[in-house]
Amino acid sequence: MKRIFLLLVVIVAASAVTPVFAQSSGEFRSDVKGPPYPWTNLNFSNEPGTLRFAIVSDRAGWPRAGVLERAVDVLNRLQPEFVISIGDQADTPDDETSVPEFDREHNFLDGIVGKLTMPYFYVAGNHDIYNALAARQYHKRRGRPYYSFVYKNVLFLVLCTEDPPPDQISTRQIAYIQKTLRANPSVRWTFVFLHRPWFSPKEKNHTIWKKMESMLSDRPHTVFAGHWHHYEPYTKNGRKYIVLATTGGDIRRKAPQDTIFDEIVWVTLREKGKEPAITNLTLKGMLPWDFRTPISLDEKDNRQKRNPKERTPERKTKAAPKQGSPPRQSTSRK
Numbered sequence: 001m002k003r004i005f006l007l008l009v010v011i012v013a014a015s016a017v018t019p020v021f022a023q024s025s026g027e028f029r030s031d032v033k034g035p036p037y038p039w040t041n042l043n044f045s046n047e048p049g050t051l052r053f054a055i056v057s058d059r060a061g062w063p064r065a066g067v068l069e070r071a072v073d074v075l076n077r078l079q080p081e082f083v084i085s086i087g088d089q090a091d092t093p094d095d096e097t098s099v100p101e102f103d104r105e106h107n108f109l110d111g112i113v114g115k116l117t118m119p120y121f122y123v124a125g126n127h128d129i130y131n132a133l134a135a136r137q138y139h140k141r142r143g144r145p146y147y148s149f150v151y152k153n154v155l156f157l158v159l160c161t162e163d164p165p166p167d168q169i170s171t172r173q174i175a176y177i178q179k180t181l182r183a184n185p186s187v188r189w190t191f192v193f194l195h196r197p198w199f200s201p202k203e204k205n206h207t208i209w210k211k212m213e214s215m216l217s218d219r220p221h222t223v224f225a226g227h228w229h230h231y232e233p234y235t236k237n238g239r240k241y242i243v244l245a246t247t248g249g250d251i252r253r254k255a256p257q258d259t260i261f262d263e264i265v266w267v268t269l270r271e272k273g274k275e276p277a278i279t280n281l282t283l284k285g286m287l288p289w290d291f292r293t294p295i296s297l298d299e300k301d302n303r304q305k306r307n308p309k310e311r312t313p314e315r316k317t318k319a320a321p322k323q324g325s326p327p328r329q330s331t332s333r334k
């Protein structure tokens with residue numbers, strides 16, 4: 001009897017210091033006893049098959065200093081599983097004929113994207129492969145300009161619109177696309193990346209795309225392109241085809257102002273999802289935790305009225321990092 005009494009004392013004492021988890025589910029525990037509960041449900045969005053990746057867009061053509069650097073900083077905080085570009089991230093003038101210039105710009109790009117804490121996939125644009133010399137140099141440095149990979153049973157097909165440069169596709173690449181699609185018939189989604197938006201009738205090589213469109217028609221897919229430096233979404237055969245805006249590239253464009261912005265694109269394909277969710281995250285809206293607004297004029301006036309001798313302290317807005325390619329003199333295009 002004495003032993004039972006002692007045991008009860010121990011249990012009561014332990015329960016006084018250990019929280020009672022009235023609700024638990026997987027990794028979740030709470031001391032809230034209910035119902036009612038101060039939450040809607042415990043269906044956490046943590047399916048292991050869910051895929052989250054980000055895309056960065058054009059930086060070339062008079063890049064604005066610090067924009068891609070800011071995108072890298074934001075991405076390291078958001079933690080997509082990987083980042084893929086849409087081409088034209090190195091600011092090599094497309095009339096350049098020197099290997100040192102190519103390497104200088106690509107070294108500079110690598111210095112920025114090397115800070116990412118997740119993989120970064122290269123896509124070739126017309127500023128990367130602008131002539132035969134650049135094509136050779138690109139191949140030497142980055143490997144194949146068109147390639148594919150499968151991750152979480154999703155096919156990523158990276159095309160090269162400068163094969164050979166400019167603005168062409170080789171029969172070899174078309175054969176590669178056919179072969180790759182045939183080899184991956186049962187992936188749950190296919191994402192295609194190409195720099196020039198050949199899928200738009202505005203592109204002079206629109207006819208090139210028609211063949212690829214028919215190859216993709218029997219599978220769920222989404223296509224991303226860049227090059228125009230303004231945002232333009234299309235729907236083709238019920239699928240999304242998107243021309244992305246910029247991530248630091250030239251914005252002196254004749255396009256509606258609200259389609260010109262710096263962005264990263266966030267793509268989520270849920271394990272049980274039927275359609276990827278695509279969100280444009282404008283860099284203007286992605287503020288660091290320690291962001292401060294400058295003190296408002298009203299607040300300043302009120303403080304000075306209350307105490308005219310008080311000198312209102314000014315807060316400082318955090319400035320964008322002052323980095324960027326050295327300025328160059330050539331006239332840039334897309």
Ligand SMILES: [Fe+2]
Nearest residue numbers: 088126227334
């Ligand atoms: Fe381009």
